[in-house]
Amino acid sequence: MESIKIKAPGTVANLVCGFDILGLALNEPCDIMEFRLLDEPKVIIHNRDAYNLPTDPEQNVAGVVLLAAIEKAGGTIGFEVTIEKHIKPGSGLGSSAASAAGAAVGANKLLGNRFSTDELIQLAMIGEKLATGVKHADNITPCILGGVTLIRSILPIDIVPLASPDLYVTVVHPQIEVRTSDARQILKQLIYLKDAIKQWGNIAGLVAGFMRNDKQLIGRSLEDVIIEPVRSILIPGFDEIKAKCKQAGALGGGISGSGPSIFMLSETEQVAREVGRIMHGIYERIGVENNVYVTTISNEGVRVVEHE
Amino acid sequence: MESIKIKAPGTVANLVCGFDILGLALNEPCDIMEFRLLDEPKVIIHNRDAYNLPTDPEQNVAGVVLLAAIEKAGGTIGFEVTIEKHIKPGSGLGSSAASAAGAAVGANKLLGNRFSTDELIQLAMIGEKLATGVKHADNITPCILGGVTLIRSILPIDIVPLASPDLYVTVVHPQIEVRTSDARQILKQLIYLKDAIKQWGNIAGLVAGFMRNDKQLIGRSLEDVIIEPVRSILIPGFDEIKAKCKQAGALGGGISGSGPSIFMLSETEQVAREVGRIMHGIYERIGVENNVYVTTISNEGVRVVEHE
Structure with a gap:
């Protein structure tokens, strides 16, 4: 070759x-x-x-x-x-x-x-x-x-x-800059044990959910009490997008990598597309240029x- | 009835x-x-x-x-x-x-x-x-x-x-008192994020290992960088027992609950029994009365x- x-x-x-x-x-x-x-x-x-x-x-x-x-x-x-x-x-x-x-x-x-x-x-x-x-x-x-x-x-x-669960992924990329190094620097080096315990329950649940293709368990486990509360302040519209996408039926989601993209997992293409419209609409209103992808794993x- | x-x-x-x-x-x-x-x-x-x-x-x-x-x-x-x-x-x-x-x-x-x-x-x-x-x-x-x-x-x-993996469990109960409340109090309330990340990698690996019955993955994931280093100081012989049991073929193990019992997982009854002899021998030498159980999940x- x-x-x-x-x-x-x-x-x-x-x-x-x-x-x-x-x-x-x-x-x-x-x-x-x-x-x-x-x-x-x-x-x-x-x-x-x-x-x-x-x-x-x-x-x-x-x-x-x-x-x-x-x-x-x-x-x-x-x-x-x-x-x-x-x-x-x-x-x-x-x-x-x-x-x-x-x-x-x-x-x-x-x-x-x-x-x-x-x-x-x-x-x-x-x-x-x-x-x-x-x-x-x-x-x-x-x-x-x-x-x-x-x-x-x-x-x-x-x-x-x-695993390769059959889930739809909606991603919005708002055209703002969040440098990986900045997103790392704002993290706290010390965290509470009680938060870590919550986190490892969710990690275990997420792994079990992916391996069993148990979508409700995946949804319940998509919760981050340690990184997201700190990093999401760098991403305008984050809380509103997350709340409205979940209301629209998304299983859950959060920051993609160190941001600024936000992803949401959904069970159906219909929900994934609606989630995309919600993400796009919120950034239009805030006045942030954005790209939306509706895709699969x-x-x-x-x-x-x-x-x- | x-x-x-x-x-x-x-x-x-x-x-x-x-x-x-x-x-x-x-x-x-x-x-x-x-x-x-x-x-x-x-x-x-x-x-x-x-x-x-x-x-x-x-x-x-x-x-x-x-x-x-x-x-x-x-x-x-x-x-x-x-x-x-x-x-x-x-x-x-x-x-x-x-x-x-x-x-x-x-x-x-x-x-x-x-x-x-x-x-x-x-x-x-x-x-x-x-x-x-x-x-x-x-x-x-x-x-x-x-x-x-x-x-x-x-x-x-x-x-x-x-899951219910087909593993043997060897437990030694040394007749010393470790009160659950004491074992909780010595834990640090704040932990390093980098340690937490290591821990959640191991939790995810352990869950995946149990669900897939992947015994080598279970073994590699039985590692605790947060709780065990603190609590094990309350249990005489802990480090020696752990090291010698793993040398004898145990997949891994650690403190059972808040101690003082120590458990080890093994793939075969033969290894599980040998692990039991090692545990018993070490506590005999230290002069701590002990009970050993060789059982299954x-x-x-x-x-x-x-x-x-």
Whole structure:
């Protein structure tokens, strides 16, 4: 195989109570990445978007992953990659994770699938580190594996694919900036044990709900008493959107990743679309430009769309 | 039905990382309780043990549950109960929960099963409140339902039966006193967010492991970075027992409830018995009297053994 074209999906990390450990893959938006194998150890990047992302491989999320993949593969080959970015950077929908995971999987396919899943995640985390300063894996893992995934532990890496529940996901991305580093800094380093106990009840309930496809249990467990009360103050309209979407029948939801996107899970497409209209309407009224996606949980992660 | 004899099993609460939310039922030890329906609203208690437990129903764990059941049932009937206690009070094996849950279920059977599971748990929590000062349900719930259970929330009550994995449980009860109230008081009220994140990764892994019967995942997830490091200082020999039992092949384990009992889960009876010998040997060497149980997870909770 000389070249390959893949789609790398957007992802929702944290899933309300599962801060830093849970994530799910979306069917849209997706980035499209086209890779060509080179016979010398270098990386050439073409960005097809309006985001002014760097083309220097050392400064580019996909670039650093590809450089690491080249080194890991013995340093004799290289990659030319064209990235068509549809997941807006800073949206909270795993834009950097899609670049990083897409690069790891794309390189791996062209190298004859020589890396294990754990190695792919390790490679992709190099890209996340460049983008966010932290080697977190809660977007990367569902991006690579699809469905809902658990990162039980980062050191050592321990990934548990949980399930691919048939749920609709509505996401609104308000065009405001919440930097991941800011969203991390406002978190309290110390929390109350009693709140942590509430949180772990909800995490356990959410995991059980996903594994059993018990939608009411999923809905009841989508509650976050620790992160959301702090982070949601950075997102205008958050409380109103959450309340009105649940009134309209959404099972529940919250901040996607570190925001500013907000996601809601629903059992039917009809509810998911109504939820989208509510989200859009509230941001229109507040005067914040926004994009709404109505999609489903993707049961596959990065997928090949073409190869030669 | 005029009389009934039931067995109420011992239980292991917390399950290492699942502080206050997880518990499992054991096949032994069990309390045996015999109930007779009375035609006037009173409670008569006979204790068949050496523990000097109160016979005044207002002061007895089973007594307060029966009084509440009488009131809930309209106040016209009463109960005479004989309690043969095999689960030692203060062992950390759910002795008070067995009395409370056994009383709730026994009364319910004699009253034609008029209470729902949630009502049974609410009734039994009255007994736990008397015994420990706290209305916790992590022993009561597995005692009533069997298997491994999750208490997602206490207010409102939300119980999720998880699974009945085919695991062996070895328990050692060292004859030292750790009062539940003391074990609670030494806990820190504030914990680090980074520790909480580790903990919820393990809780999610443990729940997934139980539901999938994935024993290696259960083993990896039996890690507690918050409660155990504090509470284990009250239990002599704890670290040595844990390390040596894991070396001998146990999947993992920790403090049962608030201690002093220690439990270990194993895949085979052979390992479970070897674990029991190790536990016993260490306490012999330290000079602490101890009882060891090698048993399995019970897939039923309180069960009827005789009725008339």
